[in-house]
Amino acid sequence: MKFIHLSDLHIGKRVNEISMIEDQAYILTQIIRIIDGERPDAVVIAGDVYDKSIPPAEAVTLFDDFLCRLAKRSLPVLIISGNHDSPERLAFGGRLMAGSGIHLAPVYDGIVEPVTLSDSHGDVRFWLLPFIKPVHVKHCFPDAGIESCTDALRTAVEHMGVDFTGRNVLVTHQFVTGAATCESEEISVGGSDNVDISVFDGFDYVALGHLHGPQNVGSSRVRYCGTPLKYSFSEAGHYKSVTVVELGEKNDLRLRTVPLTPRHDLREITGTFAELTDKAFYSTAGTEDYLHIILTDEEDVAEAVGRLRVIYPNLMKLSYDNTRTRTDQVVGSAENVKSKSPLELFEELYALQNNQPMSGEQRAFTQELIESIQEGNV
Template identity: 55%
Template sequence: MKLLHLSDLHIGKRVYEFSMLEDQRYILDEILGIVDQERPDGVLLAGDIYDKTVPSGEAVQVLDGFLTSLADRGIPVFLISGNHDSPERIAFGAEIMSGRRVYVSPVYDGTGRSIVMEDQYGPVTIWLLPFLKPAAVRHVFPDQEIGTYEEAVRTAVDHLDVDTGMRNVLVAHQFVTGAVRCESEEVSVGGLDQVGVSVFAPFDYVALGHIHGPQHVGRETVRYCGTPLKYSFSEASQEKSVTVVELFEKGNIKISQIPLKPLRDMRKLRGTYMEVASREFYREMNTEDYVQITLTDEEDIPEGIQKLRAVYPNLMRLEYDNRRTREDREMEAGDHEKEKTPMELFEEFYELQNNQPMNHEQKELAEYMIQKILSGEAGA
């Protein structure tokens, strides 16, 4: 049985205020071309289908077109919600869609949806487990002690009726301990969202979403396929791909990757203004790519971003790396530290490390932990 593993489409995403919808339509069309070549028995979509819990009308149309194209080809689709999605909105119409073999994870109710497929080696059960938080699992199993993400996912898996003598595939959206993150991913303070790979022991293949770089964790068959597009400059050096999983008899699995070529790549450029603006510099380059330019000039270039966009129309970010900016960074790191509260210092550190501010939930947790430490309760 051949399955295509996709995740983290983030349909409707904006990067530095640039809409990615055109790029997303293009890459989904390319994926449909791969489907036509590979003729898989199913497509796994492991969460973060949309970038926002309330997606735009355009984003909904893009997903509708993609799912319809797969259904028209007779390819079953197995789709779950991720942390960026609304489980209720993703699950809307699930029963109707299953009539065209588009199987969607319901809002978590303690059971988990499973679909049995058949091939020459026998049945393969595909399990759909949407992104889980501890509170969602505690609500279903109030008598069990569930305080962490790992306890939540382990409890959910333990309550699935998995026959380990048969072949089982899990589609899930969690952060597995040891996975390497990128800047564009939502980060939990202190790694509280981590789940140990041993939780997934009952499954022959685990199709994961949530991490944007393709990689396996713990064993080859617990895999993140990564995003189909680059969504931050920390991903600039990655090669995006579609993961192809082939299941033969129990214990025999082949995994391969098919590279994806985007409409516009994402790249980092560096040099003086005169260097990066010279025809010799960009002659061999697609100047329509999304770029981050770091200028090494000692003086700022007046209206530099506007001037450079005459050459690089999709310039997303302009930075300087010179004596002044390095001194500024050193001063910012040490200046007024005594005047700032521990929470302010922690927020600055977090934003420096992750290139994004803390969200409300993260701030509340950090404030709670800081108060415990200051009061001496943490060591009690």
């Protein structure tokens, strides 16, 4: 059984206020070409199809076109919703589309039915488990004693009734403890989103979405395929690819990647203004790429952005690295900010402003508001 593992398309995303829709159309066409060359038995998309829960019309049109191109190839496509998607909107028409081989995970209600595909070794069951939070699972199983994301995922998996003597693939969208993150992802840094890898014991392959860097977690059996495009400058060093998964008999797993080449790369370049505007440099520097330019001049350069965009039209971000900025970073640093969740940071601000801690009711309301903002519902 050969299948293509994709995730985190984030169709409709804007990076530094620049629309990526043309770049996404370009890379999806490239993925179609890879699929035609690989001739897989299925395509898996592990969540975050869209960048917003209410995606713009052009994003919906692009994904519709992608699905139609896949359906014309009589290729089963298995899709779950991620934390950026609206599960209700993404699942719309799912029962109708299943007849065309497009399998959309329904809104989680405690019941997960597998999509079964077969090859010369027998059946492979694909379990489509969309992005879920403890509250979703508690609603379905109120007596399960769920306190964490690990508890929630373990409960959801236990109630799926998986026969682990056969071959099983789990498609899900979560943050597995120990995986490497980058700044373009919405992660609760305090650790409340973490799922322990032991939840996935028994599965022959776990096709993960959520994290943007391609990586195995613990073993090749549990993998993030990563985004098809770079969506932040923290990803500038990533090599984007398509993951090709091949399942033989039970316990026979092989993985490989096929590289993706973007329409415009996303890179960082560093130097003085004089160096970066020297024709000898920029004539070979890839001036059409999406760029974060870091100037090392000790004094700010007047109208630097406008002058640099004459040479680098896709300049996204300009910053300085000099004595002043390095001093500012030391003076203004908050050592513990990155180790705290948004709720913890808000609690500190509230206490500072009001000289008293938040009440339990205020904490619950604030957490609900934070989650709604993160999911694009506000």
